[in-house]
Amino acid sequence: MTSASREPRRLAALALLLLAVGSGVFFLSGPRAPAPTPDSVEVTFTRQMIAHHAQAITMAGLIRQRSTDRTVRSAALDIQLSQEEQIRQMRGFLTVWKQPDTFQMSAAHSQMMGMASDAELRSLKTLPVPQAEVKFLQLMTRHHQGALHMIPPALQAEVLPQVRHLARQMQVVQGGEIRFMTSLLRARGAGLLPFPDMKMDMPGMEH
Template sequence: MHLNKRYPILAGLGITAVLTLSACGTDEAGSGASGGTSPTKSSMSENADAGQRGDVMFAQMMIPHHQQAVEMADQALQKDASPKVTELAEQIKAAQGPEIETMTKWLQEWKAPMTAEEGHGGHGGGGMMADGDMKDLSAASGAAFDEMWLTMMIEHHEGAVDMAGDVLKTTSNPEVKEMAQAIVDGQNKEIAIMKALL
């Protein structure tokens, strides 16, 4: 009250300053609010990117995984394995050969490399057999071969089912979903058959 009487201009300026600051505050809040939509858009974009990255990784890792399964199937067919193992080997080749071709086409369409970058879930996991395991399988014959082949293929299939299950959680691509689900369903059935044979 004392200041208002003695310095009316300052009092007026004070009010102006307060109003100006309030207006600035509103502007900042407004710009903050409009900027607040950015993180949502950004996270949506990141989720889409993550889905696409997941699709690429799935194809990059599943191709060599399938190729090894086909190689194991070829060994069974070359070694005159038991009729049940031979039937499974033919079934695996028939399913996984076309899937390799489809996934290779996807990577070409996506302009993605055929193999995953170093340190991004190397191909040693996911039920992949080591070179030593493949050599042991190649050296086996008769009932020992059948048992080793079934044991290794069960582990191999379980790895593929895990990878397919992972991509089903992230993908929005209907073709990827369809293949991943087919892998889960088909290979789970084969796992049950192979476990019964052991």
């Protein structure tokens, strides 16, 4: 196994370690805080990030069906597994808070979050495989950049510690994955996609 193919495994292991440490902090943190309200940073962040993660899982699955490149397939699998686990955790938060897992996302909001359009998702199915691999790396990098733009409100001191910890975990792991995918694009002679110059419409984010 090459050093490049080991990098996604290292990031996945880091995610699991951060999750384990954070869970211990959560359960030992003392009396339970009041449940957040529907318009709180915690609920808004959690709902939006579930929708955001769901598309990343879709993109990872699409490229894994077609690619034969071990490094790309490994990166896609690690993203898929880590984000599936985070979705389970976030849905657990919503269950405890007695909040529904519902979020209606407009096309404009999706674009602000760095997400792929329907046409871009279709391209992962229709482009020649080498081009589809490049497109996946570009789309997933932009997607992760969108996640990093969504995270700051959830890191505020007044946010529940379990949400702050999960947001910090996402920040560390997805930042590392961005660097790794950028290096794979560079090796293929490809660059990054432009990111929309917009603000997130989330509580705690300046407009």
